[in-house]
Every structure is written in C-alpha cells, then in structure tokens.
Amino acid sequence: MQKPVMIVEDNHDVQEVLCIVLEDEGYKVVTASNGAEALEKVQQVQPSLVLLDYMMPVMNGATFIHELETRGLRDNIHIVLLTASGAARHRAREMGADASLDKPFDVDHLLDLVATWMD
DSSP: OOOOEEEEOSOHHHHHHHHHHHHHTTOOEEEESSHHHHHHHHHHHOOSEEEEESSOSSSOHHHHHHHHHHTTOOTTOEEEEEESSTTHHHHHHHHTOSEEEESSOOHHHHHHHHHHHOO
C-alpha cells in the first residue's frame, strides 16, 4: 500500500486544490494547516512526501524540517517546498528540502514532482 502525501498549507483554498488534484490521481492525502499540526500527524501517517508551505503561522516550513530532523523523523520523507517567493530553489536547498515548487503552480509540474518523489 502506498504511503500518503501530506500537504502542510495554511491557505485553505490552496490546500483544497492540492487535495483534489492529488486524490484525482489516486494518491492518499493527509492535510495539516501548519508545521506543529503536521508534526503531530507525521508519526501516525508516515508520509512518503510532504508538500510544505514555507510561510505559515504557529510553525513555518524551516522549523518543521528542523524539528523532523531533530526528532529523527526525516528518514524516508521527501519534502517539496511550496512558496510564492522568487528565491524558492535557494531557500529549499538551505532548508534541506528535496525540491521546490513556486506558487502559483502548474498542475502538470506538481504531478511530475509528486510522481518523482513518491516511493
């Protein structure tokens, strides 16, 4: 059975669009509205991939990745950073993300990235 994709995004509309697109492709999807909520869920759901917004309330994307690593939960989890910032690729590398995706995103590019990083 395929592990889920976790979407960590505070914008409800973006989160909903991502869910619809991925579920239509047959992926199991789990959502969180910030990094703290995602940390609570990550051990239970053990996602293969996290689509991670950078700027969120409560806990941002950088702190989420740091906490995953500190708690020893990063193994076997790929992370794609979602950001509206023009420096997304540079920021993703600095944070230790596997890839980045600029918002607004192209659906075909999103699906290609997801397919690349899913186990």
